[in-house]
Every structure is written in C-alpha cells, then in structure tokens.
Amino acid sequence: MSETVAVPENLDALQTLLASESVVLPVGNQTKLPLAVDEHARLVSLRELSGILEYEPSEFTFTAYAGTPVAEVNEVLRERQQYLPFDPMLVKAGATMGGSVAAGLSGPGRFRYGGLRDFLLGIKFLSGDGEVINAGGKVVKNAAGFDIPKFMAGSLGRFGVMVELTFKVFPLPSHRQTIAVQCSSLANAMQRMSDAATSRWELDAIDYRPGTNTVFLRVAGPLEVNQVLVQEISDLWGQDVKPMPDAEAFWQSVVELDWSDSDLSFAAKIPTHPVVLRSLVPWAEQTAGVDLHVSVAGSVAWALCESQHEVDQLDHLLAENSTAGLVVRGDCRQPKIGFWAKQDIASAVKMAMDPTMKFPQL
Amino acid sequence: MTSLDGLSSIFPSQRFVRDAAFQAAFESDGLTAFRAKPLAVVIPETADEVVAAVRWCHENSVPFVARGSGTSLSGGSLPVADGIVIALNRLNRMIELDPSERIAIVEPGVVNQHVSDAAAPHGLYYAPDPSSQSVCTIGGNVAFNSGGAHCLKYGMTSNHVIGCKAVLATGEVVTMGGRSVEAVGPDYTGLFCGSEGLFGIGLEITLRLLPKPERFHTVLVGYQSLLAAGDAVSAVIDSGLLPGALEIMDALAIEAAEAAVACGYPPGAAAVLIVELEGPEEKIEYERRQLNEVLATTGAFAERVAVDEADRLSIWRGRKSAFSAVGRLSPDFLVQDGVVPRKRLGEALVRIEQMSRESGIRVANVFHAGDGNLHPLIMFDGKQQGALERAEELAAKLLRMCIDMGGSITGEHGVGVEKRDFLPEMFDPSTMAMMERLRLAFDPKLVANPGKMFPSTEAPSLGLSGLHPLEKAGVISRE
Numbered sequence: 084m085s086e087t088v089a090v091p092e093n094l095d096a097l098q099t100l101l102a103s104e105s106v107v108l109p110v111g112n113q114t115k116l117p118l119a120v121d122e123h124a125r126l127v128s129l130r131e132l133s134g135i136l137e138y139e140p141s142e143f144t145f146t147a148y149a150g151t152p153v154a155e156v157n158e159v160l161r162e163r164q165q166y167l168p169f170d171p172m173l174v175k176a177g178a179t180m181g182g183s184v185a186a187g188l189s190g191p192g193r194f195r196y197g198g199l200r201d202f203l204l205g206i207k208f209l210s211g212d213g214e215v216i217n218a219g220g221k222v223v224k225n226a227a228g229f230d231i232p233k234f235m236a237g238s239l240g241r242f243g244v245m246v247e248l249t250f251k252v253f254p255l256p257s258h259r260q261t262i263a264v265q266c267s268s269l270a271n272a273m274q275r276m277s278d279a280a281t282s283r284w285e286l287d288a289i290d291y292r293p294g295t296n297t298v299f300l301r302v303a304g305p306l307e308v309n310q311v312l313v314q315e316i317s318d319l320w321g322q323d324v325k326p327m328p329d330a331e332a333f334w335q336s337v338v339e340l341d342w343s344d345s346d347l348s349f350a351a352k353i354p355t356h357p358v359v360l361r362s363l364v365p366w367a368e369q370t371a372g373v374d375l376h377v378s379v380a381g382s383v384a385w386a387l388c389e390s391q392h393e394v395d396q397l398d399h400l401l402a403e404n405s406t407a408g409l410v411v412r413g414d415c416r417q418p419k420i421g422f423w424a425k426q427d428i429a430s431a432v433k434m435a436m437d438p439t440m441k442f443p444q445l
Numbered sequence: 446m447t448s449l450d451g452l453s454s455i456f457p458s459q460r461f462v463r464d465a466a467f468q469a470a471f472e473s474d475g476l477t478a479f480r481a482k483p484l485a486v487v488i489p490e491t492a493d494e495v496v497a498a499v500r501w502c503h504e505n506s507v508p509f510v511a512r513g514s515g516t517s518l519s520g521g522s523l524p525v526a527d528g529i530v531i532a533l534n535r536l537n538r539m540i541e542l543d544p545s546e547r548i549a550i551v552e553p554g555v556v557n558q559h560v561s562d563a564a565a566p567h568g569l570y571y572a573p574d575p576s577s578q579s580v581c582t583i584g585g586n587v588a589f590n591s592g593g594a595h596c597l598k599y600g601m602t603s604n605h606v607i608g609c610k611a612v613l614a615t616g617e618v619v620t621m622g623g624r625s626v627e628a629v630g631p632d633y634t635g636l637f638c639g640s641e642g643l644f645g646i647g648l649e650i651t652l653r654l655l656p657k658p659e660r661f662h663t664v665l666v667g668y669q670s671l672l673a674a675g676d677a678v679s680a681v682i683d684s685g686l687l688p689g690a691l692e693i694m695d696a697l698a699i700e701a702a703e704a705a706v707a708c709g710y711p712p713g714a715a716a717v718l719i720v721e722l723e724g725p726e727e728k729i730e731y732e733r734r735q736l737n738e739v740l741a742t743t744g745a746f747a748e749r750v751a752v753d754e755a756d757r758l759s760i761w762r763g764r765k766s767a768f769s770a771v772g773r774l775s776p777d778f779l780v781q782d783g784v785v786p787r788k789r790l791g792e793a794l795v796r797i798e799q800m801s802r803e804s805g806i807r808v809a810n811v812f813h814a815g816d817g818n819l820h821p822l823i824m825f826d827g828k829q830q831g832a833l834e835r836a837e838e839l840a841a842k843l844l845r846m847c848i849d850m851g852g853s854i855t856g857e858h859g860v861g862v863e864k865r866d867f868l869p870e871m872f873d874p875s876t877m878a879m880m881e882r883l884r885l886a887f888d889p890k891l892v893a894n895p896g897k898m899f900p901s902t903e904a905p906s907l908g909l910s911g912l913h914p915l916e917k918a919g920v921i922s923r924e
Binding site for chain 1: 547590592596617625683725728784817853860868879883885
C-alpha cells in the first residue's frame with residue numbers, strides 16, 4: 084500500500100512534486116479506492132486545488148479545479164436551476180470532479196442526454212514532464228484538434244494530472260417523478276426497459292433491480308406533464324405500476340452505490356448489453372453476497388459484492404463473456420476484471436501522452 | 446514515381462483506377478478552393494480490402510486519403526498528390542440494426558440519412574444532422590465529428606458513436622468501445638472521433654439511436670436588427686428552455702434563400718430566428734406557451750409557427766439552402782465555422798459587419814446561435830485578381846476573433862486543410878506537441894491523410910472555387 088498522500092496547495096507545488104517523484108498517481112478524495120492506490124506510485128491528491136473558476140449560466144458551461152467536490156458543483160448549479168444531467172456518482176461520499184472524470188462514472192441520468200464523456204468540454208492537465216496541456220475548449224461546440232478530453236474520461240489517472248475541467252450543463256427540469264414497475268422475469272423486465280426507452284415519453288432514467296424484478300422509470304419536466312406521462316404508463320402496465328414517493332432517496336442510493344442493506348463493501352461497474360445481462364443477472368441471483376443494479380436502460384450494471392471471492396467469480400464470468408469490468412470500491416487486488424482487450428496502440432498512446440512514464444501502467 | 450504494383454494486385458482492375466477523367470471526380474471536396482490529383486483511386490468492397498490497402502500504404506510509405514462522399518467543408522478529404530484515395534462508398538452495408546438495444550452497426554460508406562431511414566420503422570433516428578446528410582457518409586462524420594442544427598441538445602457525432610472497429614494507419618485492426626453506451630478504461634472511441642482521418646479508417650461503426658420526437662414546434666421570428674435576434678436567443682436560453690435548434694440568418698442570407706427557394710420569410714427582416722422545440726405532445730404544449738411568453742418580450746415584428754410537417758420543412762428549407770443560395774449573390778464564397786461564447790454573439794456580429802465594411806467584401810451570416818457557432822459567408826469573385834486572397838485574409842481575421850473571444854476555429858467542419866495554420870494559434874506549443882505525438886503514435890510514417898489538421902509545408906494547389914457540383918444540383922447544402 085502507498086505511503087502518505089501528498090496534497091499540493093497550488094499548481095506550482097504540484098509541478099514541483101511531479102518533478103521530484105519518479106512515479107505518481109493523481110487522486111481526489113479516494114472515494115473509488117481501488118482506482119486510487121498503487122504500491123509503486125506516490126499518491127498526489129488534488130483536493131486542495133478546489134473551487135469553481137468560471138460559471139456562466141447563460142453559456143451552459145462552468146470551469147472548476149479538478150479537486151472540487153461534485154457536491155459543491157451540484158449545489159452551485161442548482162442555485163441557477165442547472166445541473167449535470169448524467170448524475171455524477173458517489174457525491175455524498177465526497178467524489179471530486181477530477182476523480183469522476185478519471186473513473187469515467189455516470190449515474191442513471193446518463194440515459195437521457197449522454198454520459199460524463201459527452202458533457203466534458205475541456206481539460207487543463209499536467210503531463211508527466213510537468214508541461215501544461217490545454218485540451219479541448221471552453222465553448223459548447225468545438226471540433227478543433229484531437230478530442231483528448233474524451234480520452235481522459237475513464238483514463239484512471241494514468242496519462243496526466245487533471246487540474247481544471249470545463250463542462251457543459253443543462254437547465255434543470257422543474258420536477259421529477261418516479262414509478263416502479265413490477266416485472267415477472269428478466270425477459271419481461273428487459274422488454275419493458277426497451278419499450279420504455281423507445282417510447283414517446285422521453286424518460287429521464289430507466290433502471291432495473293433484478294433482486295425484486297422491478298423496473299424504475301423517471302420522468303423529468305413540468306409537473307403537469309410528468310403526471311400525464313405517468314398516468315399513461317400506469318394505464319399501459321396496470322397494477323404492475325406503483326408510485327415511488329421516496330424516489331429521490333432511491334436514486335441517491337444508486338448514485339452512492341449503497342442501496343443494499345447487507346454489508347457489501349465491494350462495488351464494480353460493468354458495461355452491459357442484453358447478452359451479458361442474460362448471463363450476469365442469473366449469476367447474481369444465485370450467488371450469496373452479491374446484489375446487482377442495472378442502470379441506463381440495461382447499458383450498465385453495478386455489482387455490490389461481499390468479498391474478493393465474489394469479485395473473483397464475477398471476473399471469471401465477465402471474461403467468459405468477453406466483457407470488461409472495473410472494481411470501484413473495496414479492498415481489492417486488481418480493479419480491472421473480466422476481459423480487457425490488449426492492443427498495440429494502447430502502449431503507443433501511453434508513450435505519446437506520458438513519455439517519461441510518470442504515471443503507472445493501467 | 447512510386448510503383449503501385451503491390452496495391453493493384455489487391456484490387457480487380459475496374460476498382461483500381463488511374464484513369465484521368467475518373468480521377469478528376471476525386472480532385473476536390475466540399476471546399477472547392479483546393480484540388481489535387483491522386484496517384485490512383487482504389488474502391489474497396491470489403492473491410493479486408495481496406496485493411497490490405499492501408500497495410501500496403503504503411504509498408505510502402507505511400508499516403509492515403511479515405512473518402513466517402515467528399516462533402517467536407519474544410520478540405521478534409523482532399524487527395525494528396527503523391528498518394529492514393531481509398532473511396533469507401535461501396536462499404537455501405539448496414540451490418541446490424543437492433544431496435545431493442547437502440548443501436549446500428551454500419552460500414553463507413555453508409556449515408557447519414559440512410560441510418561435514420563432504416564431506424565424510422567422502429568420509431569428511432571440517428572440524431573446528428575449535418576446539412577449534407579442526404580449524401581454525406583458516417584465514416585466522414587466520425588472522422589470530422591460532424592455537427593448539425595441540433596448539437597446544443599444532443600451533441601455532435603462523437604456523442605452518438607459508442608464503438609468502432611478500425612484499421613489504424615499502422616495496419617493494426619482495433620476494436621474500440623462496444624455495444625453499450627457505457628465503457629471502462631480510456632475512451633479510445635472518443636479520441637478516434639474527430640481525428641480527421643489521421644489515425645486510420647473506421648470499418649464498423651456502432652451508433653446510438655434515439656426515439657424520434659413525437660412532436661416538433663417550429664417558430665420563425667422576424668427582427669428589425671441582428672442584435673435583437675441575438676438577444677432573443679439569450680432570452681430563450683435564460684428562460685430554462687432547451688430547444689432542439691436555435692438558428693439565426695441575417696438579411697443577406699435571407700435574401701439569398703428567398704431567391705433560391707422562396708421560403709416566405711418575413712419581408713424586410715434584418716434577421717430571422719428559428720426556434721424548434723421537440724418532445725412528447727404534452728411537454729411541447731407546455732413549453733410552447735413558455736416560449737411564446739419569452740418571444741413576446743423580444744421585440745419581434747413577425748412570427749410564423751409551422752402548422753404542420755410540410756410547413757416545418759419549408760421553414761427549414763430556407764435555412765438549409767441558405768449557403769448554396771448565396772451562390773446566386775456571388776460567383777464564389779468561403780464559408781467559415783468559428784465558435785464564440787454565446788453571450789458574445791452580438792459583439793462578434795458587430796465586428797464581422799465592421800470587417801466587411803472595411804474590406805469592402807460582402808459577408809452573409811447564418812449561424813447555430815444556440816451554441817455560438819457562426820457561419821460567416823465571405824463572398825468574392827474568383828475571376829478577379831487577388832479576390833480569393835482578400836477573402837482568405839478576411840476569413841483569417843474572423844478566425845482570430847473567435848480565438849480571442851475564447852471560442853474555437855471550428856465548431857463542426859473540422860480543421861482540415863483550410864484551417865490547419867490556425868490550430869497553433871488556438872492551442873499552445875505544449876498542447877500542439879502532445880497532439881503531434883498522438884498522431885505519430887497512430888501513424889508513425891504519416892501516411893494517413895497528411896496535410897490536414899496540422900500546419901504543413903505541402904500546399905495543395907489552388908484551383909477554381911465555387912459551388913460543389915452537388916450543391917449546384919441542389920442535392921446538398923451547407924450548415
């Protein structure tokens with residue numbers, strides 16, 4: 084395990100630190116611990132480089148230091164009736180904007196307008212040799228140069244130290260309403276998710292909890308419109324549809340990965356599609372110490388596991404399905420699970436972005 | 446002269462073309478000011494043939510330019526004089542369309558509009574809608590991260606590309622992303638999108654499809670000044686609405702469109718604003734009331750609400766034809782694609798007007814006002830000595846203004862040949878150096894679309910400019 088975490092207070096201190104250490108892993112508040120440890124690297128936390136630098140509500144953009152807590156951003160945006168539609172994860176746990184980008188995590192709201200990658204416009208970061216790189220831009224539309232910001236979404240801190248981030252934001256819908264739809268089977272749930280996703284309703288989120296065989300549908304917009312749409316869904320699926328008065332707590336439990344009553348300290352993200360779900364969901368149901376939540380209309384699954392033992396099983400199952408997963412919480416040996424394709428271009432890109440090999444290999 | 450023997454053995458003779466007359470069709474693209482004649486044009490019909498051609502180019506250090514329909518407005522598919530063109534139009538298979546997963550997997554030569562056509566029976570569509578969508582191909586859209594009128598709400602092409610199998614310039618075949626909109630690890634798909642053909646060629650592209658909006662509410666509003674139209678955009682945005690499209694045209698652009706397609710825009714308007722809301726019936730009913738209230742405060746002198754789909758399309762026809770219509774006002778023109786922060790739109794327009802006056806060059810303006818994406822249209826007569834150069838000087842000033850205002854030199858057309866000298870003005874040396882290193886990682890021999898995006902000494906020959914042949918025929922139009 085790494086030694087103490089260095090916490091530079093400004094850009095100069097960060098550059099000095101970068102120059103003095105041979106291998107560095109940038110971290111935020113380490114809310115996704117398996118991604119924020121490395122036994123050979125000096126951990127450098129960006130948490131003191133925090134705060135919103137620019138916010139122009141009428142531009143739909145803001146720029147913040149990488150160490151800014153997501154909670155702070157959410158609050159400032161909310162004051163101006165705006166938001167990050169992709170539901171950043173682990174907000175209460177203390178996630179920073181930089182950590183969210185590095186981990187590439189998006190919550191249930193990803194369904195409607197796209198994920199973190201789609202709202203990230205620009206990044207100022209330090210390359211391993213201390214150079215300041217300004218990638219992307221600060222306007223909502225920009226096609227100049229390579230889209231390095233997108234590449235950094237999910238790059239796990241292995242290519243540079245992000246210092247400032249510019250995001251696109253959207254107007255916050257005035258109301259949200261959620262209903263729970265009881266399903267009879269996985270197949271039934273998948274059919275209903277698909278029907279809902281292709282419907283005229285333009286839903287805000289479509290999630291599924293296999294444990295209770297329930298699909299959760301969220302509408303967002305003016306109250307009177309939400310009510311009409313919810314009524315239509317209720318008429319369609321009859322008694323299977325139940326209102327969710329405590330919906331906000333439910334969605335928050337998904338975002339915080341803490342919906343389970345059991346002590347399931349490990350959490351993994353798995354990008355999914357129907358073939359993977361048909362293998363993953365039955366496994367989760369049959370395995371003690373595993374609780375699965377399917378989000379974004381079946382595009383991603385979050386697996387909570389009790390111990391490394393279940394994570395190992397999951398690793399095996401994903402490998403069989405040629406699918407990659409990422410452990411984001413828990414005391415685990417290796418965050419990469421399942422099948423990660425090895426391609427020559429990956430090492431060439433690593434050399435291009437990090438010629439001095441300042442950051443650990445993925 | 447490079448021997449092309451190895452390359453010619455990959456293709457049957459009718460798909461390995463060195464015939465001068467045939468090649469002439471590939472000399473130029475949507476940026477007609479530039480042209481260059483390639484050594485040969487190869488026309489693969491399978492992904493394996495593309496891979497073989499790229500590997501041959503890599504091994505023999507022969508440059509290649511991948512090309513779809515050649516509609517690039519930045520000269521992105523301009524051939525290289527000592528290289529080959531890989532024409533991808535025959536790789537036009539829709540490999541898979543899965544309505545339940547809401548994805549389509551397509552070959553690069555599939556035409557943008559055809560994806561939406563194929564998805565339509567399932568109530569789905571492919572959101573990015575460049576104005577050339579009736580002919581432009583997905584491969585080119587991916588390479589240039591194309592935009593369209595609906596980017597504010599749904600983003601550009603890269604927001605809709607979730608996976609891509611590609612042959613890189615080294616000949617390595619890679620799979621990026623997959624069938625899920627979510628992924629783990631660095632986003633290679635995102636990096637590949639918008640790489641302007643410098644990394645390689647997409648072979649199988651996985652696209653995200655969206656449900657077709659149930660209802661559109663399209664309003665055309667006339668203003669006595671351009672500034673008032675710009676202020677109206679801010680008012681709409683500040684009201685909390687998120688329109689699918691927010692477009693402005695100035696008097697000159699309106700005049701051209703009117704002459705070309707008789708679109709019936711309000712006579713005497715100094716500017717028109719098009720606002721389009723889209724979504725479920727009830728939501729649009731609610732939002733249109735909100736929009737009416739906002740527009741009522743903006744000093745508009747005329748308003749036309751599309752009463753049906755035909756009427757909506759007629760409003761859009763004026764907008765979408767505007768640029769090719771300018772061909773009626775001027776024998777030649779350059780179209781620019783700069784971006785400024787939305788709040789500085791008014792200031793930018795005043796400065797454009799000033800530059801136009803000072804230089805004596807007429808400039809028409811059409812723009813995606815919602816995202817600050819300007820399309821100034823610089824008119825000139827190529828037959829007059831030095832006219833093109835003067836127009837280019839004005840274009841350069843406009844681009845520098847966008848950079849100074851904190852915007853971008855391109856919102857959706859890409860850098861290509863046209864703006865390559867401006868990239869180092871937008872990005873500092875260390876960022877440029879990193880982009881150059883990235884390019885070399887994908888293409889150590891610099892064979893993939895050389896001369897694009899990065900400043901280069903290889904200047905393509907300037908030729909006649911004017912409307913693209915397809916524009917003249919009214920098949921395509923510019924954003």
